[in-house]
Amino acid sequence: MKLMLAPMEGVVDHLMRDMLTQVGGFDLCVTEFVRVVEQRLPNKTFYRLCPELHHGGMTPAGVPVRVQLLGQHPQWLAENAVTAVELGSPGVDLNFGCPAKTVNKSKGGAVLLKETETLYAIVKAVREAVPSQFPVTAKIRLGYEDKSLAIDNACAIAEAGASQLVVHARTKTEGYRPPAYWDWIAKIKQHTSIPLVANGEIWNAEDARRCQLESACSNLMVGRGALAMPNLARCIKYEEAPMTWPEVAQLLIRYSGYEIYGDKGRYYPNRIKQWFGYLRRQYREAAVVFDEIRRLNDAEQIVAVLARQSSQHLVA
Numbered sequence: 001m002k003l004m005l006a007p008m009e010g011v012v013d014h015l016m017r018d019m020l021t022q023v024g025g026f027d028l029c030v031t032e033f034v035r036v037v038e039q040r041l042p043n044k045t046f047y048r049l050c051p052e053l054h055h056g057g058m059t060p061a062g063v064p065v066r067v068q069l070l071g072q073h074p075q076w077l078a079e080n081a082v083t084a085v086e087l088g089s090p091g092v093d094l095n096f097g098c099p100a101k102t103v104n105k106s107k108g109g110a111v112l113l114k115e116t117e118t119l120y121a122i123v124k125a126v127r128e129a130v131p132s133q134f135p136v137t138a139k140i141r142l143g144y145e146d147k148s149l150a151i152d153n154a155c156a157i158a159e160a161g162a163s164q165l166v167v168h169a170r171t172k173t174e175g176y177r178p179p180a181y182w183d184w185i186a187k188i189k190q191h192t193s194i195p196l197v198a199n200g201e202i203w204n205a206e207d208a209r210r211c212q213l214e215s216a217c218s219n220l221m222v223g224r225g226a227l228a229m230p231n232l233a234r235c236i237k238y239e240e241a242p243m244t245w246p247e248v249a250q251l252l253i254r255y256s257g258y259e260i261y262g263d264k265g266r267y268y269p270n271r272i273k274q275w276f277g278y279l280r281r282q283y284r285e286a287a288v289v290f291d292e293i294r295r296l297n298d299a300e301q302i303v304a305v306l307a308r309q310s311s312q313h314l315v316a
């Protein structure tokens with residue numbers, strides 16, 4: 001079984017990838033999307049979203065990080081894909097699942113799921129441009145408004161030469177509302193032999209096993225679940241118990257050091273509150289601490305609350 005950490009724009013940046021891959025269990029990460037319009041992007045754009053490119057395209061724990069591109073123009077996507085691998089990305093992933101409005105106005109992401117031929121043209125152009133030793137992969141939802149093109153889209157992506165397909169088992173219209181329709185991944189599997197990765201609504205090891213059964217797919221991608229339970233990948237792979245709250249509190253303190261050092265603390269208060277939003281789902285204690293920090297905008301004050309939390313639990 002291979003486990004991938006999902007791309008999450010504005011949430012899973014290089015610091016979060018570093019932290020979660022150090023906790024362990026992941027085989028591959030995908031970056032937040034790089035938006036491609038009608039130009040060849042400067043190298044700095046790639047380095048900003050994927051600083052791991054300075055280190056052979058790996059997190060400090062040695063997990064490969066694949067750059068993800070989002071856009072609608074086959075040729076521009078192809079040119080920028082070449083840049084990504086030249087800079088050290090171990091392959092390129094194409095985003096056909098993003099529901100954001102601004103993205104769809106400029107026609108990237110999930111809106112392309114209505115245009116099977118465009119999906120084919122994009123994957124084919126990128127596959128032809130990128131040297132064959134680098135995987136070109138794609139990530140889709142089951143459709144835009146309905147699932148009628150799910151199988152055609154997956155087959156088109158496979159025929160165009162993609163090496164792997166991640167399926168977030170919901171339509172764009174279904175957003176992030178449970179359930180995820182894992183059985184649709186099994187339907188897709190009956191029509192194409194492209195290696196599939198199942199994604200959506202995996203919050204614990206039991207969900208992962210049900211997803212594997214219903215999707216007939218052993219490889220999984222997890223996103224929000226890994227933020228809610230930082231050792232989710234290890235729970236799935238090695239049947240480890242979920243981290244205890246004191247362990248999570250220690251991790252939060254470590255993350256605080258990274259974040260503040262990383263960008264001088266400017267984004268830290270928002271980032272940590274965002275992470276608590278996910279942790280609250282799994283840990284009762286996170287809700288209590290979140291109440292304490294929600295109005296704080298000063299990094300040092302927030303860290304002080306976390307440090308107190310962590311030491312209280314260690315003493316207890």
Ligand SMILES: Cc1cc2nc3c(=O)[nH]c(=O)nc-3n(C[C@H](O)[C@H](O)[C@H](O)COP(=O)(O)O)c2cc1C
Nearest residue numbers: 006007008009032033095168200201202222223224
């Ligand atoms: C805040 C947020 C940002 C996301 N950003 C991206 C992205 O940049 N690229 C992408 O392909 N998917 C993106 N996704 C979708 C996730 O990769 C994933 O498919 C989705 O969250 C379902 O998986 P999960 O239930 O394990 O979270 C994002 C999801 C969220 C919640």
